[in-house]
Amino acid sequence: xxxxxxxxxxxxxxMLAFTVVMGTGIAFxxxxxxxxxxxxxxxxDKGDTSSYTATMxxxxxxxxKRVREVTMRSKDYGDxxxxxxxxxxxxxxxxxxxxxxxYDDAPDGTSKDSDNWLYMPAMKKTRRISxxxxxxxxxxxxxxxxxxxxxxxxxxxxxxxxxxxxxxxDCWKVECVAKDKTEKNPRRIVWYRKDSYLVQKAEFYDxxxxxxxxxxxSDIKKIDGIWTTGKMYIKNVITNHSTVLEMxxxxxNIPLKDNIFTVAAxxxxxxx
Amino acid sequence: xTMRNAFSLLFFALVSGTCLAAEFDFKGKxxxxxxxxxxxxxxxxxxxxxxxxNLGAEAxxxxxxxxxxxxxxxxxxxxxxxxxxxLTLRLKELWFDYGGKGWSLRVxxxxxAWGAADGIxxxxxxxxxxxxxxxxxxxxxxxxxxxxARFTISGESLAADFYWIPLFTxxxxxxxxxxxxxxxxxxxxxxxxxxxxxxxxxxxxxxxxYAVRIKAFLPFADISLYGxxxxxxxxxxxxxxxxxxxxxxxxxxMAMIGMDSSIPIGTVMLRLEGAVxxxxxxxxxxxxxxxxxxxxLRTGKKDFDYFIRRTQTLGLIGLDFMPxxxxxxxxxxxxxxxxxxxxxxxxxxxHTATFSVSKSIFRETLELSLTGIVEMxxxxxxxxxxxxYSVTDQLKVSLGANFFMRGPDSENKGTYAAYExxxxxxxxxxxxF
Numbered sequence: 001x002x003x004x005x006x007x008x009x010x011x012x013x014x015m016l017a018f019t020v021v022m023g024t025g026i027a028f029x030x031x032x033x034x035x036x037x038x039x040x041x042x043x044x045d046k047g048d049t050s051s052y053t054a055t056m057x058x059x060x061x062x063x064x065k066r067v068r069e070v071t072m073r074s075k076d077y078g079d080x081x082x083x084x085x086x087x088x089x090x091x092x093x094x095x096x097x098x099x100x101x102x103y104d105d106a107p108d109g110t111s112k113d114s115d116n117w118l119y120m121p122a123m124k125k126t127r128r129i130s131x132x133x134x135x136x137x138x139x140x141x142x143x144x145x146x147x148x149x150x151x152x153x154x155x156x157x158x159x160x161x162x163x164x165x166x167x168x169x170d171c172w173k174v175e176c177v178a179k180d181k182t183e184k185n186p187r188r189i190v191w192y193r194k195d196s197y198l199v200q201k202a203e204f205y206d207x208x209x210x211x212x213x214x215x216x217x218s219d220i221k222k223i224d225g226i227w228t229t230g231k232m233y234i235k236n237v238i239t240n241h242s243t244v245l246e247m248x249x250x251x252x253n254i255p256l257k258d259n260i261f262t263v264a265a266x267x268x269x270x271x272x
Numbered sequence: 273x274t275m276r277n278a279f280s281l282l283f284f285a286l287v288s289g290t291c292l293a294a295e296f297d298f299k300g301k302x303x304x305x306x307x308x309x310x311x312x313x314x315x316x317x318x319x320x321x322x323x324x325x326n327l328g329a330e331a332x333x334x335x336x337x338x339x340x341x342x343x344x345x346x347x348x349x350x351x352x353x354x355x356x357x358x359l360t361l362r363l364k365e366l367w368f369d370y371g372g373k374g375w376s377l378r379v380x381x382x383x384x385a386w387g388a389a390d391g392i393x394x395x396x397x398x399x400x401x402x403x404x405x406x407x408x409x410x411x412x413x414x415x416x417x418x419x420x421a422r423f424t425i426s427g428e429s430l431a432a433d434f435y436w437i438p439l440f441t442x443x444x445x446x447x448x449x450x451x452x453x454x455x456x457x458x459x460x461x462x463x464x465x466x467x468x469x470x471x472x473x474x475x476x477x478x479x480x481x482y483a484v485r486i487k488a489f490l491p492f493a494d495i496s497l498y499g500x501x502x503x504x505x506x507x508x509x510x511x512x513x514x515x516x517x518x519x520x521x522x523x524x525x526m527a528m529i530g531m532d533s534s535i536p537i538g539t540v541m542l543r544l545e546g547a548v549x550x551x552x553x554x555x556x557x558x559x560x561x562x563x564x565x566x567x568x569l570r571t572g573k574k575d576f577d578y579f580i581r582r583t584q585t586l587g588l589i590g591l592d593f594m595p596x597x598x599x600x601x602x603x604x605x606x607x608x609x610x611x612x613x614x615x616x617x618x619x620x621x622x623h624t625a626t627f628s629v630s631k632s633i634f635r636e637t638l639e640l641s642l643t644g645i646v647e648m649x650x651x652x653x654x655x656x657x658x659x660x661y662s663v664t665d666q667l668k669v670s671l672g673a674n675f676f677m678r679g680p681d682s683e684n685k686g687t688y689a690a691y692e693x694x695x696x697x698x699x700x701x702x703x704x705f
Contacts, residue, residue, distance in 0.1 A: 058635060066635075066665050090665035091299045091704040113536070115491065124415070125385040128494050128534040129594070130541050136597050140636030241635065259373060263489050264426035268369065268376055269334075269341060 034158030034174045038190075041197040042153055047226050047252030050074045053088075054247050056141050061240035066090075068139045075256050079104045081150065082261035087139070095121035097266045102150050109154040119266040126263050135184035142213060142234045142243040144184065155179060161189070166201050167218075170194045185212060196220065196227040211237055224252040294342075300331040302703045307696040310673070323452050323696045324405070325352045330364075340370040355450035365417050376424045381417040384433075386485060386498055388532040388543040391626060391645070392605050394586045395498045395530030395547040398435070398483055400505040404446040404453065416441060429489045437481035440473050442523060443505040456690050459558070463516040470507040470521040479503075498530040498547070508555045508579035513565050524553035524579065543590035543603075551581040554609070557617035583610045601628040623648035637662045645688075650679035652686025670700040 032040075056068040069089035075082050085098040101115040119126045138145050156176040164173045171191040178186040185204040193200045198220055204213040214237060219230030228250055235242040259265055307324030328349030335342045345365040351358050367380030387396040400416045419439040425432050446453035447465055458465050473479040481502025488495045507521035530547035556564070556578055564576035590603035607622040625648055630641035644655040658672030674696055678689035 060635070092301070092666075092668065092702070094297075094299055113538075115536070117489075123385055124383045128536065128541060130536055130539050130592070136594075137636070140632070257373070258428065259426065262426060262428060262431070263487070263494075264424065264431040268371070268378075268424070269336075269343075 032160065032172070034160040034172075034176075035153070037160060037172050037174055037192050037197070038156070038158045038176065039153060041192050041199070042150075044197050045226050046074075046076070047224070048076050049254055049256045050250070050252050051254060051256065052247045052250040054245055055089075056139070056143075057244045057246075058141055059242050059244075066140075068141065070139075073256055073260060075258070075261060084261055084266070085148075093139075095269070099261065099263060099266055101261075105152045105154045111152040111154050117263050117266060119263075121269075124267075126267050141245075142236050142241060143232075143245065147234075156188075163194075164191065166191050167216075169200055171200050181207070183207075193220070198227050198229055213237065219246075223250050226252050294335040294337050297334045297336075298332070300329065300705050302329050303327065303700065305698060305700040307674075307698040309694070309696050310675075311695075322353060323694055324698060326350060327352075339372060340368065342368050351448075353450055353452070354448040356448050363417070371424070374426055376426075378422045378424070379420075381419050382422065383415055383417050384422075385415070386496075386532075387530070388496075388534050388545050389588050389590060389605070390601055390603060390628065391643075392588060392603065392624065394545045394588050394605065395528065395532060397500050397502075397505070397526075397528050397547075400441050400443045402444045403506075404444050404448070404451060416444065431487045431489075433483075433485045433487075435481070435483035437483070437502065438477070439475060440479065440481065440503050440523070441505075442467075442470070442472065442503075442507070445506075452694055458519055459517070461517060463514075463518045465519045469519060470523065472523055473503055493533050493535040495533045496531060498528065498532075500526070500528040500530075502526060504553060508553050509558075510578040511558045511561045513562060517562075521555075521578075526552060539593065539595065541592040543588070543592065545586075545588040545590075547586045549584040549586075552584045553579045553581055554584075554616050554618075555579050556615045559617075560615045577615075580615060582613065582616070584608070585610070597631055597633075599628070599630045602626070619649055621649075647679075647687045650681050650684050650686030650689075652679040652688035653677050654688050654691070666704050668702045668704075670698075670702075672700075673697045 051071070051073045053069065053071050056070075058066045058068065067089055068087070071086045071088060073084050081102045081104075083100045083102070085100070087093045087096040087098075097119040099117045099119075103112040103114065105111045113130075116129050117126050118129050135144050135146060137143070138148050156178050159175045159177075161173045161175055164171055171193055174190050174192060176188040176190055180186070184206070186207055187205040187209060189203040189205075190199055191201040192198070199215070199217055200220075201217065202215040203211055204215070206212040213234055215232060215234045217229045217232050221228060221230065228247070230247055230250075232245040233242065234245070304327035305324060306322065309319050309321040309323050311319045326349050328347055330345065330347040332343070332345045334344075343365060344363075344367075347360075347362045347364055349360050349362075351360070363381060365381050365383055367378050367382045369376055369378040371377065384398050385396060386398055387394055389396065399418055401414045402416055403414070405414075418435075418437050418441055420435050420437040423434045445467070446457055447467060448454070481500070483500045483502070484498070486497045502525070503523045504526045505523075507523050509519055509521045512518045512520065526549060528547055528549050530545070532543070532545040535542040535544070561576065561578050567573075568576045585608045586605065588603055588605040590601065593600040603626045605624045605626075607624070609616070609618070609620055613620055624645065626643070626645045628641065628643040630639060630643075632639045639660045640658075641660075642655070642657045644653060646653040653676075655675045655677070656672060658670055660668055660670040662668050674694070676688045676691035676695050678685035678692055
């Protein structure tokens with residue numbers, strides 16, 4: 001009898017242990033993957049339209065500063081996002097305008113190059129330009145054209161490394177590895193905020209896997225109900241050059257006319 | 273009331289009363305430029321001579337509200353090389369633009385660039401040029417405004433511009449005394465030639481110019497179609513025998529139909545452009561004109577043909593490639609004349625190639641570039657290396673050179689051989705504010 005009771009008790013304990021172990025395994029299986037986090041970050045509400053002024057302060061290793069300022073307006077058309085950027089400072093490039101049509105990845109994961117036009121007021125001409133030089137520096141800053149726009153999810157593989165607290169904010173640390181190894185920064189480590197899926201911090205590695213740039217975001221708050229990063233500081237640790245990007249006059253879901261996002265508007269100067 | 277006064281009155285009527293509740297933008301620049309002659313291997317006569325020298329200021333003011341814009345661009349420059357009219361005040365642009373959803377009307381002096389070509393004129397015939405200096409640092413600086421009304425209709429992927437240009441503006445020619453380019457245009461021993469030597473069309477409604485551009489922005493390409501009916505921007509030259517040889521001329525009617533396309537292919541941009549000029553007025557060579565005059569005198573005729581009309585066709589193909597911050601451009605252009613050309617001072621087919629390589633380094637504070645144009649019939653060329661450094665965001669300094677080189681053929685040295693004495697090193701400083 002005693003043997004039967006102890007056997008039964010053991011069996012119940014074993015059942016309980018099994019349930020705990022299996023339950024924990026199921027719980028792990030439901031946790032987010034690196035791709036899930038990146039996807040949610042990509043799907044964060046950015047508003048159907050947005051408008052802001054970005055001021056970029058460039059500082060070289062000697063401390064000398066230069067300032068760039070642009071106004072950006074963007075409108076989401078579903079599978080296409082149209083953006084117009086007008087340069088306002090320095091004065092010798094004031095009026096230069098850039099129109100970009102970015103396309104979402106196709107359902108099969110293939111991506112389509114963006115269509116881009118550059119209007120140069122000195123030439124009185126709009127020039128269609130290739131969209132494939134996105135790795136180039138944006139206006140001499142430490143940001144690239146790709147940093148300023150959207151990067152399709154299909155270009156990278158994502159791995160969740162760990163959870164980490166950065167500047168008092170709980171984050172997921174995700175490794176993003178580009179499928180195209182010839183990219184300027186084929187590997188990135190990105191810290192996504194748990195409260196908003198915005199980027200809190202990022203590290204960019206070059207083709208030799210050396211740390212090249214470090215990005216830190218701050219002044220993150222809700223504007224018009226949309227999580228927004230107000231300030232980004234990026235530093236090239238190799239050249240010791242840094243850029244601070246500050247956004248002001250941020251507005252979402254304001255009416256923006258479709259004809260702002262046309263080449264005709266660039267040439268007429270009404271994209272400002 | 274003259275046409276010009278009526279146009280001005282209409283313009284100011286549109287502008288007046290609309291500057292209330294406007295936003296304003298201002299930008300300006302101060303500039304100075306100098307060019308010192310360098311030896312070219314065949315002739316050192318200009319070595320060390322000041323071939324180019326000017327200083328000046330330019331100001332742009334714009335006022336705008338939701339549906340209108342007022343814009344003006346004025347420059348004042350002093351050329352210390354020429355011996356007359358050193359000071360030039362130029363109203364480059366002065367226009368008023370008003371529009372609504374899908375349409376706009378722009379009235380006044382305005383600059384427009386047609387075509388997809390860089391530095392070569394194929395279908396880009398709308399705006400005249402300042403040809404008094406060959407050292408304009410880029411093609412854009414040589415463009416002169418047209419006094420026009422432009423009506424535009426536009427949609428998401430289509431736009432059409434319709435121009436009426438009631439007041440004719442010709443190219444500015446290098447006719448001032450002391451201009452180093454003058455001797456290339458006007459032979460030595462010729463009586464004084466000024467702008468008044470060339471007969472312009474009268475200001476009249478029937479003498480207006482008309483132009484249209486239709487442009488489509490498609491996913492696979494941008495395509496434009498052009499049509500122009502107006503006047504040649506350069507006069508056809510008439511060389512008359514008298515006590516001296518006298519150079520006069522007239523501006524003749526010209527028509528053009530053209531097209532261009534920009535096609536993105538991966539990392540490369542392919543540019544195509546073509547233009548046809550039916551029955552274009554072409555100057556008969558000076559030698560043929562003088563022969564014709566002598567024949568005319570012998571036969572008692574008073575006049576002679578100083579120009580003939582031939583159909584001219586131009587075609588261009590260009591490639592742009594921008595890997596890793598480099599900008600590489602190459603173009604090939606063919607210029608063909610149909611019909612009998614023996615009275616003309618040109619060949620039936622003229623082949624031209626251009627190239628340009630540039631790179632910005634040090635956070636886009638230093639731009640290095642090398643551009644060149646090669647006339648492939650006789651392999652004469654112009655090569656232009658330059659470096660532009662942004663000392664601050666406002667101050668830029670440039671150091672460059674213009675090398676004009678003759679071709680290897682001793683009998684025909686090519687187009688750019690005529691300019692080889694003008695090879696020079698140039699320095700330019702620009703302060704923007």
